[in-house]
């Protein structure tokens with residue numbers, strides 16, 4: 001990812017954070033901004049552990065990072081997805097502008113993959129809500145992945 005793209009991501013995320021803090025009467029926190037910047041610099045998606053490691057050089061504690069992650073999720077800056085790779089883990093990803101995401105989740109092994117469906121995206125973008133301005137959208141599709149299906153046949 002180029003530095004100008006990261007700068008844009010951080011700017012948009014910061015704007016969302018400031019709006020959230022104002023509406024929730026939260027105090028400005030330079031540490032929170034630093035954590036947010038580190039989150040923007042990480043390859044997406046990332047885990048809490050990766051963010052904690054990235055924040056070590058800034059002398060930010062693990063507790064603070066976890067705290068910030070919760071705020072970022074609540075403020076819809078980050079999207080949290082539970083994934084299973086051996087054991088359950090939550091992965092975080094920055095929500096950018098007017099993103100439309102589709103995620104396919106295997107109920108057997110927990111594998112998550114993202115895909116795009118232009119026809120569905122078009123329908124969602126064209127929807128108009130009188131009292132609501134759509135910003136981002138995630139569609140979760142649950143089922144069985146090809147790998148699990150193949151395994152079942154082999155057994």
Ligand SMILES: [Zn+2]
Nearest residue numbers: 106109145148
């Ligand atoms: Zn599966």
